[in-house]
Amino acid sequence: MESECNRNMKFNIKKIPNITLHIIKFIFLSVGAFIMIMPFLYMIIGSFKPSVDIVSLKFKLFSQNWTLDNYKYTFATSDIPRAYLNSIIVTVSIVLITIITSTAVGFLLAKYKFKGRELLFYVLLASMMIPAFTSLIPIYILAVKLKLTGNYLGLIFPSIMSAFNIFLMRQFIRGIPDELIESARIDGASDWFIFLKIIIPIAKPAIAIIGIFSFLGAFNDYIWPLVVISDMKLRTLPLILAKYAVFEQGPANVGASFASATIVVLPILIVYAFFQRFFIKGITLTGMKG
Numbered sequence: 001m002e003s004e005c006n007r008n009m010k011f012n013i014k015k016i017p018n019i020t021l022h023i024i025k026f027i028f029l030s031v032g033a034f035i036m037i038m039p040f041l042y043m044i045i046g047s048f049k050p051s052v053d054i055v056s057l058k059f060k061l062f063s064q065n066w067t068l069d070n071y072k073y074t075f076a077t078s079d080i081p082r083a084y085l086n087s088i089i090v091t092v093s094i095v096l097i098t099i100i101t102s103t104a105v106g107f108l109l110a111k112y113k114f115k116g117r118e119l120l121f122y123v124l125l126a127s128m129m130i131p132a133f134t135s136l137i138p139i140y141i142l143a144v145k146l147k148l149t150g151n152y153l154g155l156i157f158p159s160i161m162s163a164f165n166i167f168l169m170r171q172f173i174r175g176i177p178d179e180l181i182e183s184a185r186i187d188g189a190s191d192w193f194i195f196l197k198i199i200i201p202i203a204k205p206a207i208a209i210i211g212i213f214s215f216l217g218a219f220n221d222y223i224w225p226l227v228v229i230s231d232m233k234l235r236t237l238p239l240i241l242a243k244y245a246v247f248e249q250g251p252a253n254v255g256a257s258f259a260s261a262t263i264v265v266l267p268i269l270i271v272y273a274f275f276q277r278f279f280i281k282g283i284t285l286t287g288m289k290g
Contacts, residue, residue: 040265047071047258054254070259077256078240079233080263087219087236087267089152094159094218095211101161102210106169107199111181121170127163133223140227154228155236159218165210172206173199212275219268237264 046054048066074080109121139158140149148154176199184194200207222238229235241264 051255070255102165110173
């Protein structure tokens with residue numbers, strides 16, 4: 001009887017550190033999540049508050065004077081629906097083209113042996129280390145010579161290839177067994193059949209990651225649309241958001257800044273909410289590939 005009690009006491013003593021560790025992790029993650037979410041929550045709540053309450057020295061998360069004036073002002077002074085349409089056209093086009101090019105090139109680098117393949121791969125890696133701003137002027141000059149300024153093609157063409165996405169897809173496809181591809185070839189499958197019916201279905205987690213990264217990059221891009229677009233009708237949402245920057249409009253319109261930021265952030269939150277499980281799964285699987 002005493003030995004059984006001793007064993008139970010030892011078992012309980014061993015469980016205490018584990019329970020304490022889980023509590024500490026929960027508290028730490030909760031604090032971190034609160035710190036990350038708080039600015040977005042304050043932005044959304046502030047978009048429904050008068051600017052006077054936002055800039056007040058007394059911090060109040062909630063206001064007694066809720067209003068839609070910030071959104072009314074934003075929609076009245078800018079063409080938000082048109083900017084939404086422009087952003088959707090550009091973003092969807094970039095996502096689809098990037099997925100196609102990254103998957104195809106990643107498949108070639110992972111499963112095809114040809115002269116200069118390793119050199120091409122190392123050049124691809126080296127290009128990832130070059131800051132994007134260094135290529136801004138050459139790409140703009142190329143766009144001018146190709147007469148791509150001032151239209152949708154000009155917004156899309158610099159992002160049709162992504163070294164990072166190609167690298168990501170190549171690393172994922174390398175983990176697909178060569179025997180699977182060879183058996184398909186023995187059965188008479190063509191390269192297109194292997195790519196469309198075998199590679200793409202298996203690579204869906206990596207494709208989801210590429211889609212999310214491409215969406216975020218294209219939807220949030222500000223510098224390139226600012227450089228290449230002069231027509232006001234082709235402005236994207238980030239350019240609309242810059243119009244309501246606090247340092248330009250002054251504290252009187254800080255509510256409009258919050259409202260416009262909420263409008264821009266909303267599609268990103270929706271996309272991530274729908275695809276987060278693919279994102280997490282893809283990050284896990286891609287990180288395991290050699």
